[in-house]
Amino acid sequence: MELSLAHPAIKAFMCGSLSGTCSTLLFQPLDLVKTRLQTLQSSMQPGSARVGMVTVFLNVVRTERLPGLWKGVSPSFVRTIPGVGLYFSTYYTLKQNFFQDRNPGAIEAVLLGAGARAVAGLFMLPVTVIKTRFESGRYSYGSVVGALRSVCRTEGPGALFSGLMATLLRDVPFSGVYVMFYSQTKASLPQEINMSTYAPVANFSCGILAGVLASLITQPADVVKTHVQVNPQLSTAEAVKYIYMEHKLKGFFSGAVPRSLRRTMMAAMAWTVYEQMMAQLGLKS
Secondary structure (H helix, E strand, O other): OOHHHOOHHHHHHHHHHHHHHHHHHHHHHHHHHHHHHHHHHHHOOOOOOOOOHHHHHHHHHHHHOHHHHHOOHHHHHHHHHHHHHHHHHHHHHHHHHHOOOOOOOHHHHHHHHHHHHHHHHHHHHHHHHHHHHHHHOOOOOOOHHHHHHHHHHHOOHHHHHOOHHHHHHHHHHHHHHHHHHHHHHHHOOOHHHHOOOOHHHHHHHHHHHHHHHHHHHHHHHHHHHHHHHHOOOOOHHHHHHHHHHHHOHHHHHOOHHHHHHHHHHHHHHHHHHHHHHHHHOOOOO
16 A cells, blocks of 8 residues: 555554654663663662762663663664554544644643553553663563563563553653643744744754653653562552652652653654654645
8 A cells, every 4th residue: 555545644653653763763872871770769778879870871881882772672662663653643633633723722732642642651551661671671581572471471461561650640741741832832933934944943942842841840750650660569659659768859850861861852853753754745743
């Protein structure tokens, strides 16, 4: 089937998958460093010296060589290709059904982004769990399929959905807030910029601003999610209590810098590539 004959939602899926693949490959090292920082926090004794992003980065390069920064990229791809595609196709479908003749307002944009992320996040959670374990360095899985089999055999299928609540509390608000800031910032740009060759640069800049704000707001949920997925015996409430008792409020912002950099750059690139590809296909994103 030629791409030009495909349903618009399928085109949105393909554009989203390609944009997510590019951004994941580029920014996977930041995700690994973020996960290692949060995993180290869970095993540190109170009063221990604080470990920073640069220290973790250099330690990974020294002990695992440069390719070690891309550990976990396989499950990231397995998650990203269908996950980002599903997110953008759901987003496109919802927008066409409810906002075909106008741009959504601020609150409507929050609901639109949150709804699309909830669908994609629920379907892709098992791969997210495996990806987090790959990056943590605590597990010696040989492959994504092998990891899935191992978890199901030793912990039961329910372990693949560990951290569901924390994941949704992180990703759904992030997407909602991101889409709101992104769409409202883009709408404030002069029309001549949107129609010029500088449109991709303007879109990317709007994406960076939206990503920074959304990342900081949802950082605590990301820390809780990592603790639950690396330590499946913890419930979400127990993880929150543990982090606060051991590290106080600052513990909820562990790994904030690499996560903010990664989420911001990934989201900005994904949206920019997605919108440019959709425009090439003659579709309004």
